[in-house]
Structures are given as C-alpha cells and as structure tokens.
Amino acid sequence: MISQELNDQLTRVNPGQPAGEVLRCYWQPAALSDELAGPRPVVPVTLLGEQLVLFRDNDGALGLIGRHCPHRGADLCYGRREDNGLRCPFHGWHFDRTGQCIEQPGEPEGSRMHEQIRTAAYPVVEKNGIIFAYLGPGDPPPFPNFDCFRAPGTHVFAFKGLWECNWLQAMEVGIDPAHASFLHRFLQDEDPKDSYGKQFRDSAADTNIPMTKLLRDYPRPEIRVDETDFGLKLTALRAMENGLTHVRVTNQIFPQAICIPMSREMTITQWHVPIDDETCYWYSMFTSFTQPVNKELMREQRLKEHRLPDYAPLKNKRNDYGYDPAEQARETYTGMGLDINVHDQWAVESMGRIQDRTQEHLGKTDVGIIRYRRMLRAAIAALEDGDEASLPMRGAADVAALAGPLSNDAIADSADWEAASLRADAERRAACPWDAKL
Ligand code: FES
Ligand SMILES: [Fe+2]
Numbered sequence: 001m002i003s004q005e006l007n008d009q010l011t012r013v014n015p016g017q018p019a020g021e022v023l024r025c026y027w028q029p030a031a032l033s034d035e036l037a038g039p040r041p042v043v044p045v046t047l048l049g050e051q052l053v054l055f056r057d058n059d060g061a062l063g064l065i066g067r068h069c070p071h072r073g074a075d076l077c078y079g080r081r082e083d084n085g086l087r088c089p090f091h092g093w094h095f096d097r098t099g100q101c102i103e104q105p106g107e108p109e110g111s112r113m114h115e116q117i118r119t120a121a122y123p124v125v126e127k128n129g130i131i132f133a134y135l136g137p138g139d140p141p142p143f144p145n146f147d148c149f150r151a152p153g154t155h156v157f158a159f160k161g162l163w164e165c166n167w168l169q170a171m172e173v174g175i176d177p178a179h180a181s182f183l184h185r186f187l188q189d190e191d192p193k194d195s196y197g198k199q200f201r202d203s204a205a206d207t208n209i210p211m212t213k214l215l216r217d218y219p220r221p222e223i224r225v226d227e228t229d230f231g232l233k234l235t236a237l238r239a240m241e242n243g244l245t246h247v248r249v250t251n252q253i254f255p256q257a258i259c260i261p262m263s264r265e266m267t268i269t270q271w272h273v274p275i276d277d278e279t280c281y282w283y284s285m286f287t288s289f290t291q292p293v294n295k296e297l298m299r300e301q302r303l304k305e306h307r308l309p310d311y312a313p314l315k316n317k318r319n320d321y322g323y324d325p326a327e328q329a330r331e332t333y334t335g336m337g338l339d340i341n342v343h344d345q346w347a348v349e350s351m352g353r354i355q356d357r358t359q360e361h362l363g364k365t366d367v368g369i370i371r372y373r374r375m376l377r378a379a380i381a382a383l384e385d386g387d388e389a390s391l392p393m394r395g396a397a398d399v400a401a402l403a404g405p406l407s408n409d410a411i412a413d414s415a416d417w418e419a420a421s422l423r424a425d426a427e428r429r430a431a432c433p434w435d436a437k438l
Contacts, residue, residue, distance in 0.1 A: 002373075007357045010376055011168045013274040014049035018380040019168070020274075022255055023048060024136035025383070025394055027143065029271050029283035030054055030064060030124065031131045032158055034299075035309070042086070043309075044077045048135055049276045052120065053077050057084045062126065063097035064133050066119035070101070095119055129158030130283055141394055144230060144402035146259070148269040148285035152434050154292040159302050160283045162312045163272075163345055166354040167256060167280040170272040173344050174258035175368035177236035177250060181219035183347055184340045185333035186212040195263060197286075197298045199340050202263035204246060205411040205424065214238070214246055221248075223364075225371045229397040230254060230405060232375070234368045237417060245414040247421045251405040252372055254392040255379065259407045264428075265290045267407045278353040281311065289432045305339060313345060321346045403438050 002010075013020035028047060031054050035043045041056035044067060051067040053076045061084065069076055069088040076095070079086030085096035087103075093114070094103040099121025101114040123134045127149055134140035143149055148156055163170050173179065184200055189210040195201035204214045218238035226233045231254035238246040251259040257271040270284045286293060306313055315322045321336045328335025336342050362370060375392070382390045389395025393402070408428065412420030429436040 001360050002357045004358050009380060010373060011166045011354050012277055013167065019376065020048055021383050022376065022379045023274065025388060025391055026255055027132040027134050027140060029130045029273050030133040032160055033126055033129045033131060042077060042081065046275045047133060048274050050120065050135065053086065054131065055081065055086060057081065057097065059084065061097060062124045062131060064124045065095055065099045065121045069093060070117050070119050097121065128153055128156040128285060130285065142400040144393065144399050146269065146402065147267065147404065147436060148287045151287050155288045155434060157286045157293040157295045157298045158284065159299065160281045160311050161306055161341065162310055163280050163282060163348060165280065165349045165351065166277060167272045167274040169348045169351055169355045170280050170282065171256045172369050173348050174260065174270060175232065175234060175252045175372055176366065177221055177223055177234055177248060177368065178365035181215045182333055183343045185216050187331050189213050197301050199262045205409045207411055218246065221365065223367050225367050229392065230402055231392055232368065232371055233405065239414060243414050244411055245417045247410045247412060247417045249406055249408055249421055251407055252368065254375060259405050261408045262286065289428050289436060313342065315342045317349055
C-alpha cells in the first residue's frame with residue numbers, strides 16, 4: 001500500500017500535476033482516424049484534463065486547438081471550417097491551426113487586437129489509424145520504430161474504448177500477468193478456429209493446447225521483470241508437465257502503454273490515455289505479422305460492444321456488466337460473457353474512480369506493478385529536477401532505433417525457455433511479409 005499523497009502524485013493528470021507532467025513528455029493518442037472520417041472532420045477531444053478540438057482543414061492537415069473560444073468561451077467544436085482553421089460562430093473570430101487568432105471581423109477596421117490572441121495548440125501526427133498529440137514542453141520526442149508503427153496500414157487495425165476510472169489502474173491491469181489465469185478463465189474451451197480477432201482464444205505457441213486451458217491449468221506464474229530502454233519487459237513462466245515451460249512475454253512501454261501478444265498472428269499495443277483524473281480511453285493497435293488485418297470484421301466485432309461517438313462499452317456498471325450468476329457457475333470466471341475487455345473493464349472500474357491504494361496489499365505476482373510505480377516515481381523526481389533527458393525514451397537512447405518489442409508466447413523445455421522465446425520471435429519476424437527484422 002502507498003500513502004494518499006503518493007497515490008495522488010501517481011494518478012492526477014491536470015497541468016502541473018506530477019504524473020500529468022510526465023505523461024505530457026510523450027505523444028498521446030488523441031483520436032482514431034475513423035473519428036475524422038465523416039463529412040465534417042471536427043471532434044471534441046479531452047486529453048489530460050484539457051478541453052480541445054481536433055479537426056482536419058480543407059487541405060487535409062490536422063489541427064488540435066483549445067475547445068473554448070478565447071473571446072467569451074463558446075465551443076469551437078461548432079466552428080466553421082474555413083481556410084486553415086476554425087471560425088467561432090458566436091462573433092466570427094478565426095483561429096488557424098497554430099491557435100493564432102487571425103481575424104476578428106466585428107472589431108473596428110484596422111484593429112490589431114487579434115495579434116495578441118492565441119489559444120492552446122498542440123502538434124498532431126497520424127500513425128496507422130491513431131492521431132497522436134504532444135501536449136508537453138519543447139520538441140516532441142521521435143516515435144520509436146515499434147512494430148505497430150512500422151507495419152504497413154494494411155496490417156494494423158486501431159480501436160478504442162472508454163473506461164470510467166483513472167488511467168493508472170487501467171494500465172496496471174496490463175502489467176499484471178497473473179490475472180489472466182483467473183479473470184479471463186473460461187471453464188470450457190472454444191474451438192480456436194473461431195478465435196479471429198480475439199485475445200486468449202488461440203492455441204498456445206505451436207501446440208494445439210487452447211490458451212484458455214493453459215492459463216487455467218497453470219495459475220501460478222513466476223514473473224520476471226527486466227528494465228529496458230522503453231520501459232519494462234515482463235516474462236511470465238508457467239512450469240507445465242514433462243519438463244516444459246510456457247513463456248509469455250509482455251511489455252510496459254513508458255509511460256502508459258503495453259505491448260502484449262493477442263494470438264499467434266497478432267500483437268496488441270495499447271495506451272491507457274487519461275481523459276481526466278477519473279476517466280480514460282484505451283487505444284489499441286492490433287498488428288498482424290502474417291495476413292493483412294480484416295479491419296471490417298474487427299471493427300464490426302467491436303462496434304457490437306461499443307456505442308458511438310464516445311466508444312462507451314454497452315456493458316458497464318449501470319447494467320452490472322451483464323453479470324449472470326448461472327454463467328459464472330458454468331462458463332466463465334466472471335459471469336460477464338466471453339469478451340475479455342469487459343472482464344478487464346469490470347476489474348478496473350470496480351475499484352472506484354481512483355483506486356484507494358492506501359488499502360491495497362500487493363503480492364509477489366504484482367512485481368510488474370511495483371517496478372512500474374518505481375519508474376514513474378523516478379520520472380516524476382527527474383522532471384522536478386529539470387532532468388527530462390533521463391526519462392525513458394526522452395534523451396539517452398536512440399529512440400527512433402527502438403524496435404520490437406518482443407511480445408509472444410512460446411512453449412519450450414524448461415532449461416531452454418529464454419532461447420526458445422527469442423527463437424519464436426525471430427521465426428515470426430523472418431516469415432513476416434513486411435520488414436519486421438530487428
Ligand atoms: S465567443 Fe467566439 S467569437 Fe465570441
Ligand atoms: Fe486482462
């Protein structure tokens with residue numbers, strides 16, 4: 001458990017808050033490209049507690065500026081898309097993509113007041129279906145050469161979903177390899193043929209053991225955590241019969257993403273992005289190492305579970321996440337259906353909007369969470385000392401050269417698990433139709 005003061009430091013995201021300042025040192029997902037696909041490409045974005053409006057101008061260029069007009073606060077989401085910016089419908093003040101006011105058509109002729117008026121504006125970059133924004137000081141860091149960014153657009157599908165809780169507890173479920181044996185347990189195994197686009201439904205590594213069975217049969221993983229240039233590498237070892245070990249490698253990408261295997265074909269890179277202190281979006285990039293991603297099918301699967309335009313899950317605390325005690329007795333550990341996103345959502349939302357970590361009791365299998373909090377505290381301390389360069393991926397290492405990360409399942413002789421995991425990754429990369437070599 002930690003003190004209330006530390007819990008506040010690690011969770012709060014508004015400008016000036018310690019964790020918020022760390023998150024601002026990195027590119028943050030702000031919207032899906034899909035959200036700007038309609039006839040009017042203008043969407044409200046609340047990110048790290050800041051109210052913004054994202055738009056594409058008539059030339060196709062993206063802008064992200066303050067949502068409330070600096071004149072008297074009207075909502076620029078209703079702005080007129082003109083020239084290279086937005087014009088406020090209230091009195092016609094016009095803002096360009098840099099946030100500069102360039103016209104005040106109701107002010108006296110020759111007025112130069114507009115030169116003094118500027119609203120917030122942040123750099124934005126589109127990568128494989130997600131629009132990233134940089135809300136921090138100085139120049140944004142380069143993007144690493146991770147698989148989700150270097151794979152061609154045909155091999156990456158992006159989606160998002162709303163969770164009604166603080167970003168940190170959302171992220172912490174992703175660095176907790178032990179929960180998969182319980183929270184996501186299926187009491188019956190599904191035919192892996194029906195597994196496309198779903199997590200934990202494939203068979204494990206190169207076997208015909210369903211992942212569901214493996215996770216169920218071996219619930220006590222040994223978890224190893226290694227520090228890397230991008231964050232943490234987590235290795236969960238499950239000792240099986242006959243001298244075999246299941247090795248599952250997942251990653252924490254600082255400050256608030258994870259990269260995990262989804263199936264033998266795909267990995268998931270997922271950011272847990274604060275809307276404000278008490279709500280967050282997960283943004284995922286599903287990256288295929290074999291065939292192009294079937295985006296229509298994956299979108300359709302997920303749109304059945306989410307409402308637009310806010311991507312709120314249809315199962316949520318207002319309908320008890322679809323909880324069915326009969327199902328819990330016979331089919332699933334949670335009684336909340338087969339979609340593992342709902343399980344994770346229940347786990348993190350049911351803690352409360354901001355988990356009260358003064359009451360928690362971390363065990364040995366929470367080692368990833370413990371190590372991550374240590375990194376976040378170190379980053380907060382470094383920023384307070386003005387030493388931004390010592391943050392992961394902010395100075396020391398050659399960020400643009402960072403590739404991977406290795407993220408897969410393997411089954412190997414227990415003595416050989418480490419080499420077997422590297423081998424399985426190398427084989428997948430060698431057979432990949434796009435250049436996935438490390
Ligand atoms: S409030 Fe926007 S122009 Fe007046
Ligand atoms: Fe999970």
